[in-house]
Amino acid sequence: MQDNICVVTGAARGLGRAISETLARAGAxxxxACDINxxxxxxWIDNYDNITAVTLDVCDPAGLxxxxxxxxxxxxRVDVLVNNAGITRDALLDKMTESDWDMVLDVNLKGVFMMTQAMLPLMKLQAKGSIVSISSVVGTDGNIGQSNYAASKGGIISMTKGWAREFVHGGAQIRANCIAPGFINTEMTQAVPEKVLAKMCARIPLGALGEPQDIAEGVLFLASDRARYITGQVLKIDGGLVL
Structure with missing residues (x-):
């Protein structure tokens, strides 16, 4: 990441924090580091001279x-954009409200669209860059009670594949890829009852939840020139949960 200018959304905690710290430690x-809160x-952020905190709503055109x-x-310029901001509002379909649907699609999908649209001109100036968007195995394989989340994360994958074709016109080297995490040890999973958590882990061939750093390492790879020949792809980091 030496000499790179990076932007990370949903950066205050969880995956976003791990990604921001990893990029900073790698020499960005x-x-x-952007978050609505x-x-x-x-x-943790004051430990890094090369991280700037930005309060940002990814759906706010003026803020972008x-x-x-x-x-x-x-x-x-911008060299690396990591679209990580996302929320959940889970419910079975017959219980899901229109508000639950709209809120998740706005933040998770529209937010990725708007953030990328805002940063793309700063990548086009040098005709080079890497966009890594955080999807989910729910976006590739679905899940009960997450119609809105699955639609949003699946939409990210579809947009990314289109961008991989679109952003190279004229010889540009702007790459777009996704990471699809499985069950990761974040505040969300820590709130799950122990018995439920044990059942979740039993479904994972590697036998444990992933850590935020596992996702951050995948982002670092895809963002870097080590992945210079990779675009339009979905990297599952899920311990073998979805095979």
């Missing part, structure tokens, strides 16, 4: 324009 010149980052202008003024 600057990591813009950056308060959870106060315990402000961030784009700031990065342009400070660095003149």
């Amino acid at each position: 010149t600057r990591v813009y 950056m308060a959870p980052a106060k315990d 324009s402000t961030l784009s202008g700031r990065i342009m003024a400070e660095h003149g």
Whole structure:
């Protein structure tokens, strides 16, 4: 990541924190760590001179324009964009409200669209860059009670495949890939009852939940020039959960 300018959404905690810290430790010149609520980052973000905290709603055009202008003024480009921001509002289909549907699709899918649209011009300036979007195995294989989440994460995959073709016009080297995590040890899974968690782990061939760092390492690879010949792909990091 040496000399790279990176942007990470949903960065205050969980996967986003691990991704931001990993990119920073790998030598990124600057990591813009973005979240609608950056308060959870106060315990760790000051440990890094090369991470800048940005309070940002990925669905807010004015906020995206402000961030784009700031990065342009400070660095003149973006090398890496990691679309990680996402939410869940789970319910069986006959119980899911229109509000639950709209909120998840807005943040998880529209937010990825809007964030990428805002950062793409800063990649086009150098005709090079890497976009890594966090999908889910739910987006590839579905799950009970997650119609909205599955639709949003599946949509990310479809957009990414289209972008992999679109963003190379004129000889540009702007790559777009996805990571599809399985069950990862985050605040969300830590709130699951122990018996349920044990059943979840029993379904995983490697026998345990993944850690946020497992996802961060995948992001680091896809974001770097080590993956220069990889685009339009979905990397499952799930311990073998979906084979």
